[in-house]
Amino acid sequence: MTEETTTSATRPVGSARGAAEVGTSAGNGRHTGMHDGDARDQVTIRLPAEGAYLSVLRTATAGLAARLDFNLDEIEDLRIAVDEACAMLLGQAIPGSSLECSFVLGRDMITISVSVPCLTPRLPSGDTFAWTVLSALAGDVDARTGPGDLLTIVMRKSRAASGAA
Secondary structure (H helix, E strand, O other), X not given: OOOOOEEEEEOOXXXXXXXXXXXXXXXXXXXXXXXOOOEEEEEEEEEEOOHHHHHHHHHHHHHHHHHOOOOHHHHHHHHHHHHXXXXXXXXXXXXXXXXXXXXXXXXXXXXXXXXXXXXXXXXOOOOOHHHHHHHHHHOEEEEEEOOOOEEEEEEEEEOOXXXXX
């Protein structure tokens, strides 16, 4: 068995009007809806779909959120949210497959998409305690299936305004 860990980072190319869409979610060709005036960078990490590798994603999440000046509480919330999302997905992942995590960094927002291939992808139930915790930690959370056998959880969190009371 070969363990594969892949990381890539891309920087959006500016357009004359700043309105071209950039970035894809989980490498599936879907646009994130962010425009290049909003998106700064996209970072994608692919690693074995095993719990032993989640510390890599937690560390990457903390580092990228820190780059966007998220405060310490927001960074810790995102670390826990990524861990929780991965726990939901790993139970359905095809053994020996890869988990892919894509981070799209905006000016005051981070979008994190975590995907795994599944034999029969099932959306996580939105009325569970785990989903409630994930939503509280990450802000806007969504789950989707496809294309094909992929199951994806997408989290979007905006940075708190500085000086907010």
